[in-house]
Amino acid sequence: MARQNTEDYAGNYRIKNTPSRLVRHNEITWKKIEVVINTKGGRASFDELCFASKDHQHGSKTANYPYQFVTYCIRSGVIV
Numbered sequence: 001m002a003r004q005n006t007e008d009y010a011g012n013y014r015i016k017n018t019p020s021r022l023v024r025h026n027e028i029t030w031k032k033i034e035v036v037i038n039t040k041g042g043r044a045s046f047d048e049l050c051f052a053s054k055d056h057q058h059g060s061k062t063a064n065y066p067y068q069f070v071t072y073c074i075r076s077g078v079i080v
Contacts, residue, residue: 006046006050006067006071009046009067009070009071009074010046011045011046012043012044012045012046013037013043013044013045013046013049013074013079013080014037014042014043014079014080015033015034015037015042015078015079016077016078016079016080017077017078018030018078019073019076019078025056025057025058026069028057029052029053029056029057029069030069030073032052032053033049033052033053033070033073033079035052036048036049036051036052037049037079046067046070049067049070049079050067050070053067053068053069053070056068056069
């Protein structure tokens with residue numbers, strides 16, 4: 001996967017939906033994202049979400065970049 005331009009994602013995000021289907025490794029990271037957003041008054045910055053996702057597992061190994069799951073959630077409309 002090519003690195004994304006993370007500047008395109010700068011800003012604060014809130015939860016719009018809960019993902020309808022999460023595999024175990026995504027569920028763990030999703031719970032971390034929920035905690036960050038909820039403790040920040042319902043909105044959290046892209047950087048805060050990436051920090052919460054830094055140990056995200058992609059299958060059996062750690063994802064190459066901490067923002068991969070966060071940008072996936074943004075692109076799929078789960079966090080806006």
